[in-house]
Amino acid sequence: MVTHRDDLASKTGMWLFLFTELLLFGGLFIVYSVYRYRNPIAFHQAAHELSVVIGTANTIILLISSTTIAMSITALQTKNKKLCLLLMGVTILLGLAFLVNKYFEWGAHFREHIYPGSSVLALRGHGDVLFYGLYFFMTGLHALHIIVGLVFILVIAVSIFKDRINSENYVLLENSGLYWHLVDLIWIFLFPLFYLIT
Amino acid sequence: MYSTTGLEASNYVSTYNTAFYFIAGVSLLLLIGLTVTMLYFIFRYNKKKNAVATQIEGNTALEVTWTVIPLILAMVMFALGWAGWKPTTKPPKDAMNITVVARMWNFLFLYENGKQSPDLVVPRNQAIKINLVSLDVIHSLFIPDFRIKADIVPGRQKFMWFLPGLEGKYKIFCAEYCGLQHSYMHANVNVMTPDKFRTWYAEAAKPVAVTGTGPGAIGEAIMRAQGCFACHTPDGTKLIGPSYFNLWGSQQVVLRDGKEVTVTVDPEYVKRSILEPNADITKGFPANLMQSYRSTITDDDIAKIIEYLKTLNDK
Amino acid sequence: MKTDENEKHHIIPYRTFLYVLAILILLTLTSVTLTQISLGAFTVAAALIIAGIKSTFVLAIFMHLKFENKMFSRAVCGVILLLAAVITITLLDYLNR
Amino acid sequence: MSTQKTFEEPSYLEYKGKYKGIFSWILSTDHKRIALLYLFSLMTFFIVGATLGLLMKLELIAPGKTIITAQTYNAFFTLHGIIMIFAVVIPGLPAVFGNFLLPIMIGAKDVAFPRLNLLSWYFYVIGVSLVLISQFTGQGPPDTGWTFYAPYSFRTTGNMLPAVFGAFVLGFSSILTGLNFLVTIHRMRAPGMTWMKMPLFPWTLYATGWVQLLATPIIGITLLMIIAERTLHIGFFDPTLGGDPILYQHLFWTYSHPAVYIMILPAMGAISEIIPAFCHKTIFGYKFIVASSIAIAFVGYFIWGHHMFTSGMSGTALYTFSLLTFIVAIPSAVKVFNWISTMHKASIDLQTPFFWAVGFLFVFMIGGFSGLILGALAANIHLHNTHFVVAHFHFIVFGGTGYAFFGAMHYWYPKITGKMYDSRWANTGLIIFFLGFITLYGEMFFLGMRGMPRRYYDYDEIFHTGNIFSSLGAIVMYFGLAVIIINLIASLKNGIKAPSDPWGGKTLEWTIPSPPPVENFDEIPVITKGPYNYK
């Protein structure tokens, strides 16, 4: 009906959506601050059990993937479709690498019987239950966002491939980029809060 | 009517009244004033009387006035509310300590000498400090005549205090929704003269009012005081928990560590059911609902309870 | 009134992104090493400050806020302040119990 | 500026699109048709919720069991609360009248994202369906009250998951509507419509949009945590695992207090449209009304703690929350004074919508004043969780948002349907309704003052008399509402054709035909004057 295109509206909408995502995690940050305040020692010690190496690796993976998706926009703007698709492909691969790392990390915890509701965890005390509860819930929700972001990027890549999205009309690519950066931003905070408070 | 109880019923009545009646009074005046003004305008400036409206964009001086005056009024209201609340945090040093144990769905008051009572019995003019303990979900101890209420939150150390000033019997309600029998979770406050209280306090440590005679009467009285009948019936009707009817000596299927086992209801089992209810979960009933009575029921009591259970089998 | 805003886009050179990436990785490594040597109470603060700096870079460059209408950056600041205020008010309860 | 009488174009009601029959509605992306979809679903749910309310009142007419069991009563007020809050008053004015009128009032052809708009209606229907499904499946209906307080909400055997997830989905729907409106207002105002030339209803939708956007995610995550708590025993709010039930209350009210301003702000906007239209007079203090909307939205975000005064928060928190609660009352006061001043030296046309506005003012003041009493710490300690609170929120939610909804219904009815309604029946219904309302809820103030707790299936004999009055009021109100609704439905068939501007309104919706054509405007108008220009 209304055929007028308004890129700024689209981008505004995306930003507003990112705000809701921010507050969604914001709620969890509130929970985190309260329980950390009440169980400083248990949090401190539980954090020792997380692997800083994997955490750092994952941080760097996400940072690089953020860079590549940002660069893909420049590529499309300068009409370099091939490079653009390549960069998006790299982003997706890095996202998958992140998930694989996470999988092994979680797997290791599960093998030690550390997961929400486990009786082994319950024996270790309230602070540990809460730390790992938050850890699994927040990183899990974050991983879910990674998956959504990957699908989003994939869909856009297909559109670019089919020239439905091009150098004239790339606001959707920008939006998928924004979403991906948000996922990165949240990780930037999750990382120190869980891995570095030792 | 509750609000007519004397100002002295507790130390909070008068501060409550000050805050309440000041705000209500100012509100009523404003409500009447504004409504009358509005009706007057409607009457005076309706289309028939005033065919052409005068266009007025606004008036900054007026706006400022009706921002500032309500703001001042509101600050007074706030201050009165605060002033009335503040004493609730500071119990006098000589306050008498009582612990209330709240659970679904009854209150039990524990005194320092080990006495237990389903009703709160206190001497007049003696500050009372009640430590609030909940075993399952949030409850709230509410004494309307005293204008006081405090939530009883599981896992938290909290207290409330008040100074009863008038002898008499007053209602206690549970004011936080806590499930099926929430509206039946009530008790009384019994304010006595210090003398009477002393006698009451010195009576046998566990004065459950035994109504009947015969075997099991004491057991029934204990269970009434502990609130067992909120969940269990003696006559076979299923409430929240299994009925006691024909329970004694029967075979029960229970879940133990997630596995089904059949047990006989013997003294051992009843004891475990009362002290560690979550060890064996009767099939078809929810876990975690019945909480341990370790803090309030002794082995002796359990023996009496079993006595009572035995009377509930039809021969 | 709407059209011209839509027309101007800013093309950011690849170089800029790579510089930013280098800075971000450097900051990550700094915060990791910082927290390994114990700074006591400041550890968490340091880690969070670094995370703050990192996110500023991501927001400004990767997310183009620096080149976008001012309205966006104002809104982002507003939302972050709001979240901070909510956390503070919640903690008013917990810190003073 | 006028595009009147140039319609070869069919109205949005007759328009033949790609799809036929019901699909031309449930697949339409036209903001006007979506508004009607919302209207019908919302009225259905409202009648369900209201009937539950009536049944509760019948139960309470006497102590002991009257018509239903305790279990059913508990399930009823839970469902009543969830439906009324999440499915009726929160979407209420924005989803129905906002959708219909926002684009027209700012001179646009549709909202910014029409397909998203339709999607939010689907979320809405799915959300409510989940809530309703929870009633009939699993081990019995949810029985926690609409507040889902921990730890009861994961102790109960009621079928919580669908209900909680339904509320989550409803939140999503609300976010999408708010987002859509914000972008629409930012990007699609007609040329010349500066912020200070925008009518007040869009202004309140704008303020509401921000609250929807920034508060709803908090309840979203909280509800997810309740789900995780029940399924995975994650321990966040479970004291036996170290969690803190009070933290749940903090998170819940961080959303649910701002939510009450989601409910009332658009209602205030509608009243701000109705009053000048029937006074034939520009609104008094336009800028101050705008500013007060924003102030309410902003300050309203920080006062959630006044629902937790007896929970044992720290003194500092109590102090802060109580103080801010009193501050948030000031912008509401400013609005009331400006509305009443608008009537000064006006030329008032006494029509049904205006009566609703007057009724709104009266009951809103009572509701607001009782809110002040509850905001005072000393008074709250006694009144918290009594029927005084129930009276407060019915006065302000039903009396505020509900009256404004019905006022808006009668104000924009000609525009939406193209028909006039019978105003004698409309006024009769209003009077019966009003009398029932005051008897029903007025009495609850006194019950609460005497100490009758809320969510009580059974009560002490001393509360009996009051409850009889209150229950009779409910029955009277039931008839009033029936008259109103039947009249509106009957007028669809019998009403005479409505002109494009039956009341002499000046905002843009009155410059186009009734019902509006599909594209709203032949030509986008150019705005040069303020919204309420009666010169």
Ligand code: HEA
């Ligand atoms: C539309 C929804 C709505 C609105 C607008 C309000 C508005 C207000 N509410 Fe209400 N409230 C609810 C819906 C709403 N509330 C609900 C649903 C609950 C219960 C939830 C539950 O537990 O289930 C509740 C509960 C509630 C409580 C908690 C009660 C308890 O459980 O203990 C409190 C306490 O402070 C409160 C206060 C207020 C105040 C101060 C305002 C103010 O904003 C009111 C401002 C208006 C005025 C003051 C009137 C106009 C002013 C004048 C005419 C000028 C004169 C003014 C002065 C002198 C200051 N509300």
Ligand code: HEA
């Ligand atoms: C918009 C919000 C809204 C509305 C409109 C209502 C409307 C009503 N409410 Fe409710 N109420 C709430 C929001 C609302 N409520 C909330 C949030 C709670 C808290 C829940 C909780 O504790 O968790 C609550 C709780 C609540 C309680 C407290 C329960 C308790 O604490 O014990 C009671 C008690 O009587 C009650 C009664 C009513 C009644 C009688 C109506 C009446 O509905 C109003 C009268 C209307 C009718 C009776 C009839 C409707 C009309 C028709 C059916 C028309 C017929 C049509 C044709 C013939 C075409 N409500």
Ligand code: CUA
């Ligand atoms: Cu205990 Cu309600």
Ligand SMILES: [Cu+2]
């Ligand atoms: Cu509130």
